[in-house]
Amino acid sequence: MTAQLIDGNALSLQLRAQVAARVQALQAKGITPGLAVLLVGENPASQVYVRNKVKACEDAGLHSLLEKYDASMTEADLLARVEGLNNDPRIHGILVQLPLPAHIDGQKVIEAISPAKDVDGFHIASAGALMTGMPGFWPCTPYGCMKMLESIGYDLKGQHAVVIGRSNIVGKPMALMLLQKNATVTICHSATPDLKAMTLQADVIVAAVGKRNVLTADMVKPGAVVLDVGMNRNDEGKLCGDVDFEGVKEVASYITPVPGGVGPMTITMLLVNTLEAAETSAAKDH
16 A cells, blocks of 8 residues: 655645635735744755745735844844834734844744734744634644645544654644644654654654654554654755655555645645734724
């Protein structure tokens, strides 16, 4: 059995078309959803991500404001700029590209963003909303993973989901989203003594540690669904994920490729969050 691919590019196109239609509806009321992206320093990976985010915004009809700052920017100046954007009615979402230079406290900057504009879903208020099942912005990568499961009609109720990784950006929010859909969730990490014993029980596996081949074919029970969130490079310098794709695809029922899997979905959910922030703001104003 060879796994069916969950094609993140194709699903993204569908969702972005829906976003574009909703943007037009808002524009008819004189509102264009706006996303501000702040990039501090010259991190090459961040520059690529930011460029892709801005292009996706423009393609969907959103207004995007990209501001690049020198790595020497002070924390106080960045906080002041965030405050200015909090008060700008044309901006509905604020994204500060991480990682920030070492002299700036990233968490402090995230907490300075208004929760109503926290389209990355990293603010403590957003995390609290997710934990308690209240409305709020979900972090884009795990949110994209949930949409991928939805796209194959997968019912998580009563299924055992194993999340490998416990970051605030993917692992923890992923576990909470799966829990909301009534899955039984196990979170594994670097201190888990026998990862394979855990993953072999899983109906759904989300690999999100940023380490090549963390999940191999002998660790996957036949028919499991595997979502690969990792972004790494192999020995030839090609993009690859956390999962041994060639091996695992012969055991799993569904699998996401890298590239072209979860990556495009992350940016798509950022557009969805920004659009929803604009719709909420428009509803308040009328």
